[in-house]
Amino acid sequence: MITTLLLVSMAIILAAGVLALSGLIQPNIVWRRLSLLLMLPGLAGIIVASVWVMAGDLQVLIPLFEVSELLAVNFYLDRLSAFFILIICVVSACVTVYSLGYVEHQPEPAQRQWSIGLMAIFILSMIGVVASENYFALLLNWEIMSLSSFFLVILERKQAENIKAGIYYLVMTQLSTVFLFFSCLVTYSSTGSMAVNASMPAMANLSLVLAGFLLGFGTKAGLIPLHKWLPYAHSAAPSNISALMSGVMLKVAIYGLARITLNLESIPLGWGLVLLGMGTLSAVLGVIYALKEHDLKKLLAYHSIENIGIIVIGLGLYSIFTFYSLELLALASLAGALFHSLNHALFKALLFMCSGNVINAVSTRNIEQMGGLVKRMPATAGIFLVGAAAISALPPLNGFASEILLFQSYLGAFQIPSLFVAIGVFASLAAFALMSALAAACFVKAFGITFLAIPRSEAAAQAHEASPSMIAAPAILAGLCVILGVGSFHFFNMMGLNLPVPNLLPVTIIIITVVLIAFLMIRYLKIPVRKIETWNCGSANIDSRTEYTATGFSQPILNFFSPIFRTREMVERSFTDVFRSVLHHGKAEIKTMQIFEERIYLPVARFAMRIGRWVSNWQNGDLDNFILYGFIAIVISILAAGWWL
Amino acid sequence: MNDPLLIAVIIRILLVLILGTAVLVITQRSLRSLFTIYSIQSLLLALLALVLYWQEGIFSLLLISLLTLVSKAIVIPLFLRRLLRKIPIKRDLEFRYLTPISSILVSIGLLFGVYRLFYKLSDELNFEPLFLLGTVIGVSLALMGMMVIFSRRKVITKTVGYLTMENGVLLFGLFVAELPFIIEVLILVDLLMILVLASLLAFGIDSTIESFHERLRNFGMEAEE
Numbered sequence: 001m002i003t004t005l006l007l008v009s010m011a012i013i014l015a016a017g018v019l020a021l022s023g024l025i026q027p028n029i030v031w032r033r034l035s036l037l038l039m040l041p042g043l044a045g046i047i048v049a050s051v052w053v054m055a056g057d058l059q060v061l062i063p064l065f066e067v068s069e070l071l072a073v074n075f076y077l078d079r080l081s082a083f084f085i086l087i088i089c090v091v092s093a094c095v096t097v098y099s100l101g102y103v104e105h106q107p108e109p110a111q112r113q114w115s116i117g118l119m120a121i122f123i124l125s126m127i128g129v130v131a132s133e134n135y136f137a138l139l140l141n142w143e144i145m146s147l148s149s150f151f152l153v154i155l156e157r158k159q160a161e162n163i164k165a166g167i168y169y170l171v172m173t174q175l176s177t178v179f180l181f182f183s184c185l186v187t188y189s190s191t192g193s194m195a196v197n198a199s200m201p202a203m204a205n206l207s208l209v210l211a212g213f214l215l216g217f218g219t220k221a222g223l224i225p226l227h228k229w230l231p232y233a234h235s236a237a238p239s240n241i242s243a244l245m246s247g248v249m250l251k252v253a254i255y256g257l258a259r260i261t262l263n264l265e266s267i268p269l270g271w272g273l274v275l276l277g278m279g280t281l282s283a284v285l286g287v288i289y290a291l292k293e294h295d296l297k298k299l300l301a302y303h304s305i306e307n308i309g310i311i312v313i314g315l316g317l318y319s320i321f322t323f324y325s326l327e328l329l330a331l332a333s334l335a336g337a338l339f340h341s342l343n344h345a346l347f348k349a350l351l352f353m354c355s356g357n358v359i360n361a362v363s364t365r366n367i368e369q370m371g372g373l374v375k376r377m378p379a380t381a382g383i384f385l386v387g388a389a390a391i392s393a394l395p396p397l398n399g400f401a402s403e404i405l406l407f408q409s410y411l412g413a414f415q416i417p418s419l420f421v422a423i424g425v426f427a428s429l430a431a432f433a434l435m436s437a438l439a440a441a442c443f444v445k446a447f448g449i450t451f452l453a454i455p456r457s458e459a460a461a462q463a464h465e466a467s468p469s470m471i472a473a474p475a476i477l478a479g480l481c482v483i484l485g486v487g488s489f490h491f492f493n494m495m496g497l498n499l500p501v502p503n504l505l506p507v508t509i510i511i512i513t514v515v516l517i518a519f520l521m522i523r524y525l526k527i528p529v530r531k532i533e534t535w536n537c538g539s540a541n542i543d544s545r546t547e548y549t550a551t552g553f554s555q556p557i558l559n560f561f562s563p564i565f566r567t568r569e570m571v572e573r574s575f576t577d578v579f580r581s582v583l584h585h586g587k588a589e590i591k592t593m594q595i596f597e598e599r600i601y602l603p604v605a606r607f608a609m610r611i612g613r614w615v616s617n618w619q620n621g622d623l624d625n626f627i628l629y630g631f632i633a634i635v636i637s638i639l640a641a642g643w644w645l
Numbered sequence: 646m647n648d649p650l651l652i653a654v655i656i657r658i659l660l661v662l663i664l665g666t667a668v669l670v671i672t673q674r675s676l677r678s679l680f681t682i683y684s685i686q687s688l689l690l691a692l693l694a695l696v697l698y699w700q701e702g703i704f705s706l707l708l709i710s711l712l713t714l715v716s717k718a719i720v721i722p723l724f725l726r727r728l729l730r731k732i733p734i735k736r737d738l739e740f741r742y743l744t745p746i747s748s749i750l751v752s753i754g755l756l757f758g759v760y761r762l763f764y765k766l767s768d769e770l771n772f773e774p775l776f777l778l779g780t781v782i783g784v785s786l787a788l789m790g791m792m793v794i795f796s797r798r799k800v801i802t803k804t805v806g807y808l809t810m811e812n813g814v815l816l817f818g819l820f821v822a823e824l825p826f827i828i829e830v831l832i833l834v835d836l837l838m839i840l841v842l843a844s845l846l847a848f849g850i851d852s853t854i855e856s857f858h859e860r861l862r863n864f865g866m867e868a869e870e
Contacts, residue, residue, distance in 0.1 A: 624741055627795040634788065635755060642762035 002049050003062045006075070006131075009045030010124060012038060017120025020113055027109030035116055036096050036103075039123075043093040046085060046127065053082035061133065070194055073140065076133035078197065080262065084130045084255040087342050090480070091247045091349045092123045098353050098473035099240045101466065105360050106156070106238065115155055115238060122148040122244065129252050134194040135184035138256075142180065146173040149249060152241045153233050165229075165236035172229040176219035180256075183212030200263045210271055213260050214278075221253035221308045224282040225596045231293075234301035235365065239356025242297060246304045247349035251341050254311055258338070261315055272319030273424065279316050280428045282309030287438045288561055291445070291554045295365045296355045299446055300348065303391060306439060307344040310406065311337045313432065317409050320421065329412040332499050335492070336405030343398040343484065347390040350477040354384040357470050358450060361463035367446065367550050372455035376463040379471045381451045386478040388447050390485070392440035396504040396511070398481045401488035403436065408500045441557065449550045456544040551588070567591065652700050653775050659693045660782050663816065667789045670809050671752065672745040674736050676801060680725045683805055687717035690812055694819055706819070709829055713815070716833055721808065724840060728801065739798040748796060752789050759784045779820035787813030807839055 016038040023031035053060060062075035077085070099119065103112045125148060128141030150173070154166035188194050190203045200206065215226065222230040234242045257275075261267065286306030293299040314337025321330035357380045362370055374381040390397035393404075410432065413425035455461035465471070484491070489503040521527070536542045558567050568591045576584040618629070666686035673679045694710035697703075729735070743751065760781045767777050790810030794803050811832060818829075 624795040624798075627791065628742055631788065631791050631795060634791075635758065638755075638762050638784075639758045642758055642765060645762070645765045 002052055002058070002060050002077070005045050005052075006049045006062065006077075007064075009042045009049065010127065012042030012045070013120050013124050016042065017117045017124070020120065021117035024110060024113045024117075027113050029104065032103060032112055032116055033100060035120070036100050039096050039120060040093060043089045043096065043123075047089045047093070050077070050082040050085040050089065053077045054079050054086070062131075070134075070188075071136050072134060073137040074133035075128075075131040075137075076195075076197065077131060080259060081130050081255070083338060084251060084341070085127055087251055087345045088123065088126050088130065088248050091345050091477075092244065094349060094473040094477050095119075095240050095243050095247075095353070097469055097476070098243070098356075101469040102238070102240045102353075102356055102360075107158075111155055115152065115241070118148050118152050118155075119241065119244070122152060122241075122249075126248055126252050130255050132196055134196055135188065136194060138196055139177070139180060139184060143177060145249065145252065146170075146177065149173075149233075149237075149241070149245060152245075153237045155238060155241070156236070159236075162236040165232035169229045169233040172219055172226070176216045176226075176253075179212045179216035179219070183209045183216060186212070196259060197263065199265050200260075201265050202268075206268070207270070210260070210268075213256065214274065217253040217256040217260075218278065219253075221250050221257070221312070222282075222305045223278050223308060223312060224285050224305060225600055227282065227286075227305050228597060228601055230305060231289075231298045231301040234304070234352075235295055235297040239297070239352055239359065242300075243349040243352035243356075246301065246352060247345040250304060250308055251345055254308065254315075254337075254341055257312065257315055258334075261319055267319045267322050269320065269323045269421070272316050272323060273421070275312050275316030275319060276425065276428055277316075279309045279312030279314075280431045282306065283313060283435045284309075284431045284438075287435050287442060288557075291438060291442045291557055294367050294550045296359065296367050296370075296446070296450065297352070297365055299367075299442070300351050300355060303351075303439070303442070304344075304348055306435060307340070307348065307391070309435075310403065310432075311340050311344070313337075313428065314340060314406055314409075317406070317425070320416070320425065321409070321412075324416055324418075326412065326415055329409045329415070331497070332405055332412075333409040335497060335499055336402050336409060339405065339488075340399075340402035343390065343402050343481070346477050346480050346484070347387045347397075347399060350383065350387040350474045350481065351391065353470065353474040353477075354380050354387065357466035357474075358384075358463075360466065362457070362459045364457070364459065367449045369457040370450045370455070370460045371453045371457075371544060371547065372451075372460060373463055374451040376455075376460075377451075377465045379475075380466060381447075383471070383474045383478045384451065385447060386481060387474070388443040390481045392443045393436055394440070395485070396482075396508045397485035398488065399485070401485050401501060401504065405499060405501060406432070438557065442554075445550055445553045449548075449553065453547050454544045456547065649700070652696060655696055656693065656775060657778065659689055659696065660778055663689050663693070663786065663812075664782055667786050667809065668749060668752065670805060671748045671789060671793055671796075674738055676729055676735055676737060677726070679737075679802065679805055680722045680729070683725075683808060684718050684722040686809070686812060687713055687721075690815060690819075691718060693816070697819060709815075709819070712829065712833065716836075717808070717812070721836065721840060725801070725804075732801075734799065734801075737797055737799040737802045740796055741798060743792065743796045748789075748792055751792065752785065755788055756781065756785050759788075776820045780817055783813050783815075783817030783820060785813070786810075786816055789813070804839060808836060811836055 016035040019038065020032065020035040023035070052058070057079055058077070060075075060077040062077070064073050064075060066072040066074070096119075099116065103115055106112050106115060122145065125141045125144035129138055129145055132138035132141055150166055150170045153169055154163055156162050184194075186205060186209050187200065190205060190209070191198055191200065200209070203209075219226040219229075234246055237245060261271070261275075264271070283306050286302050286304075286309055290299050290302035290306065293302055314333045317333035318330050318337065321327075321333060357377065358370065358373060359365055361373070361377060364370075386397070390399040393399040407429075410425065410429040413422050413429070416422040416425065455463075486504050486508045489501045489505065492499050492501055539546075555569075559569075561567075570587075570589045570591065572585075572587045573583060574585045576582045618625075663686060666682050666689065669682045670679065670686070673682060691710045691714035694706050694713060698706035698710060760777075763772070763777055763781050763784075766772075772780070787810045790806050790808070790813055793806030793809060797803055797806065814832070815829070
């Protein structure tokens with residue numbers, strides 16, 4: 001029954017994709033609407049199937065296609081994969097609704113068809129990765145996922161910047177596949193099983209396998225220092241795709257890490273420490289890079305790195321606590337990590353959709369040129385605010401619920417017998433707390449500079465609210481953020497997990513009551529109000545130039561971290577008079593060194609270029625040379641064959 | 646006369662002589678002697694095919710023998726000599742990558758390498774010792790021809806390298822592969838084509854491939870690099 005439901009639903013999504021692509025012959029809005037609407041029942045079907053599996057704690061094996069025992073595309077669902085499929089499908093459904101309106105804003109009709117068709121394939125492949133029964137199916141779907149998302153990133157190919165981002169992304173994602181291939185093959189040769197859920201015993205080359213999986217999945221998840229593709233690709237892609245990539249595709253990589261961690265028969269302490277370390281690094285550096293960023297989508301992308309860091313911290317804590325047999329703490333951290341995966345998917349997709357609305361309205365990604373949008377786009381602003389509050393982990397929203405779980409398990413670290421590990425975990429806790437505060441600061445900046453005050457550009461002053469479907473989709477997600485936050489305690493109870501989550505329902509009721517009373521008091525008590533212009537220091541007119549800019553907002557924080565980030569302040573001033581008293585023109589900029597780009601990526605790239613030049617010297621167009629190469633190759637193969645045969 | 650032992654001895658002698666001609670092809674500087682050596686090498690091959698026909702009685706071997714005799718031992722060398730009369734160069738003194746002596750040393754190493762490979766293969770393929778020797782010398786001959794191609798600069802010498810290579814392939818074919826007769830004929834046609842092309846190249850007075858490119862560029866027949 002579940003099998004049929006799942007397969008039929010997937011077939012429907014595939015049909016929708018084919019429909020959209022066949023619409024390329026004659027691009028037309030009806031086809032697009034039709035194929036997007038067709039995807040919705042398919043996604044709904046998969047949601048039902050995955051909830052079913054989760055509720056019943058079932059294990060479903062779906063044989064689909066088998067070349068041989070090893071090369072089979074089979075599906076397997078258990079609670080873990082069903083949970084991630086649920087995340088994928090909920091977000092994808094909202095993105096589909098959003099795309100109804102968003103796709104029409106793309107410049108070329110053919111592009112719109114492509115975007116829908118590729119999106120269907122992308123969604124299917126992500127479901128495929130999570131549902132795969134064996135490594136072969138996983139890698140196959142992984143590749144389809146990488147390629148389809150690559151084409152989606154370069155969809156707006158007119159801009160050279162997007163192509164560069166796409167190539168960067170493609171290289172990194174292929175690198176991740178290489179590592180995964182390696183680890184899957186080594187795992188197979190050691191355990192003799194290709195099954196994704198086969199338990200991994202303590203084998204000799206376990207650390208090698210784990211390193212491969214960490215690099216492979218970590219690159220895709222965007223863990224620092226493997227994160228560099230993420231801000232480029234997310235800002236290059238159309239907003240609906242960014243929502244999918246950031247909300248969902250990163251979670252697919254997290255699923256991989258979680259699956260591997262759960263497969264381990266005895267988790268090595270090192271695995272937990274490495275995960276914790278990389279997670280902490282990603283969380284803190286991600287948010288600080290985000291603070292510096294003025295490109296709205298890049299800012300959100302860096303926040304994805306931060307949130308992936310949080311999730312990986314949860315997995316790391318789970319591994320460490322399991323190593324020391326602290327079951328309750330381990331359970332709390334795992335639940336925190338998984339719950340945060342869901343939450344991040346919800347609010348990050350929401351934020352990307354809202355940013356899509358804003359960018360469509362203002363036609364720039366630079367938040368310095370926005371401002372005042374709350375008056376022009378109230379619905380988008382309201383929804384963005386909910387998302388921002390959720391990602392900043394404010395109660396009673398879902399971000400708070402999952403981060404408090406992680407905080408609780410952090411605080412249990414004093415039970416760890418090894419002093420050094422305990423100190424490490426507490427150090428990580430300090431960084432985690434710092435990160436939470438900085439994230440809130442960053443979203444104050446993002447929301448404030450984008451939506452509040454006076455418009456700082458003509459486009460921002462003329463902005464229009466987005467179409468209904470582009471409001472409805474993030475609104476659904478905002479609703480889910482609230483529900484999941486408020487009901488977190490009850491949801492965990494329902495699933496039979498007794499976790500240290502505060503019951504947010506009473507808090508919410510109190511908040512709502514207070515707000516309601518205040519509102520009613522203002523409305524009906526007729527408190528005398530004095531309306532007067534704000535004092536503006538005696539200046540005749542205050543325009544947008546006197547506003548607090550994003551650079552100004554982040555400057556103190558960046559300066560604070562300047563030893564780590566090598567920030568450089570560049571201030572240029574020119575004066576109209578010789579006494580340097582009347583300012584003619586001024587410009588200030590803060591530059592941070594791209595530490596990973598300059599210290600890791602560029603040296604690697606330069607090394608590859610050097611090898612490339614060396615090799616290309618061999619190809620000099622001299623016939624004799626080429627024959628010599630052929631001769632040497634033959635001689636080597638003869639000698640090698642004679643030696644080894 | 647049908648004594649198998651005697652035939653085996655004759656074949657051995659012929660093979661060793663062929664190997665000797667290959668060494669001479671590598672080292673010979675005078676073009677005229679080079680062609681003579683090639684002619685002798687082809688003659689030895691024709692004889693070898695004849696002896697094999699004698700031993701096994703396969704008709705196509707006789708045809709191969711005749712064809713080799715007529716084309717490679719007589720027509721091609723004649724053609725080459727006529728070519729030589731028309732161009733001013735009489736000797737090819739330029740060597741690249743390998744000097745003649747080191748070429749010979751490499752050939753010796755090569756012979757051992759090839760022998761080692763086919764010796765290991767011979768268990769599976771049921772070679773007789775004689776056939777093993779034939780295949781080893783055939784492959785080595787082809788590789789030595791290749792060595793001539795890249796270590797000499799003059800086009801006309803390179804052509805002899807190609808021809809030697811083909812002889813090696815033919816020798817290998819005689820012992821192992823039993824190539825169909827039609828393929829032998831086709832290869833022969835290819836050889837004649839090579840010769841025609843080579844003469845086209847060689848009629849240029851300076852006659853190296855680089856200078857040929859240079860001339861094509863002067864006429865605008867080849868795109869600038």
